Amino acid sequence: MPSPKPVDGLPYRTKIYVNNQVLLPARLVRALGIDWVRYADITIRHNGEVITLRKTLLLRTRHTASRQFTIPREVREKYGVMPLDEVEILDVRPLRIKEVSTEQVINGRIRE
Numbered sequence: 001m002p003s004p005k006p007v008d009g010l011p012y013r014t015k016i017y018v019n020n021q022v023l024l025p026a027r028l029v030r031a032l033g034i035d036w037v038r039y040a041d042i043t044i045r046h047n048g049e050v051i052t053l054r055k056t057l058l059l060r061t062r063h064t065a066s067r068q069f070t071i072p073r074e075v076r077e078k079y080g081v082m083p084l085d086e087v088e089i090l091d092v093r094p095l096r097i098k099e100v101s102t103e104q105v106i107n108g109r110i111r112e
Contacts, residue, residue: 007025013088
């Protein structure tokens with residue numbers, strides 16, 4: 001079985017999945033100390049353009065520390081982001097729930 005590629009921090013280069021999601025591998029999540037994070041502001045670079053995704057939901061599976069996030073349709077259309085394109089993750093900043101007003105949080109999801 002091949003060993004996973006080494007991850008020691010940011011920036012991290014990865015591909016966009018067919019469902020427009022981006023994987024943050026468990027090694028990167030643990031290296032950044034963001035295993036507890038549910039929402040984050042994520043900065044990525046695609047074709048030389050720096051894009052900041054605000055209030056991004058980090059999806060998690062039951063048995064691993066890895067996370068995934070979806071690139072919103074508006075961002076994909078504006079910057080021409082396509083599945084299987086390569087992106088570089090530049091920054092992941094946790095968004096604490098106490099920093100969001102209670103009107104924005106409904107059923108565990110943050111509204112704009």
